[in-house]
Amino acid sequence: MQITIDLPEPLIKFESIASIQADMKLSYALWLFKQQKVTLSKAAELAGLDMYSFMKLCHQNDVPVINMTPEALDAELEGL
Template sequence: MQIAINLPNDFVVLQPINEIEHDMRLSYALWLFKNAKVTLSKAAELAALDIYDFLAECKKNEVPVINVSKEELLGELAGMNAL
């Protein structure tokens, strides 16, 4: 599927078209992943990156990769200590 958007010319001259496309794909993939709309592997695929490079982008853009609250983590650790 292809989606087209119109950008003002003064934005397009700031960087090559292929870089704009990459940045838009990455931004959308990060948004989808952050909002739990897609898995990590699907987001990486959309961004045209391998999983490790996508994880690096998540870190750079402050997108959490592990969605566990402090309370959940402490509960898990307490359960492990009980064994």
Template sequence: MQIAIDLPSDLVAFQGAADTRQELRTSYALWLFQRERVTLAKAAEVAGVSLYEFMSLCKSNQIPVIDMSRDELTAELEGLGKA
């Protein structure tokens, strides 16, 4: 599906159509993921990048990929050691 939006021509000319398109896709994917509307994998698909590239984008934008506190993670890891 495609959605068309009108942007100022000087903005597109400054960045180029391909770069603008990718930046919009990436920004939207990050926005969706941060608001928990899509999974990490779906957000990577929306952005048009690999899962690992999207995780790197999240890190660059200070968006946590794992939504777990340090105590929760420690308890989870301790539980794995007991299994």
């Protein structure tokens, strides 16, 4: 599927169309993952990245990869 948006001419002078498209894909994948609408692996796929590169992107954008309370983590570790 393709989505078309109109951007003001002054905004696209700074970047190539391909760069803007890639940035929008990455941003959307990050947003979907942050909203818990897709899994980490699906978000990475949507962004066109491997999972480790997507995890690094999450870190750079302050998007937690593991969303677990300290209590839940303690309980999980006790079970090991």
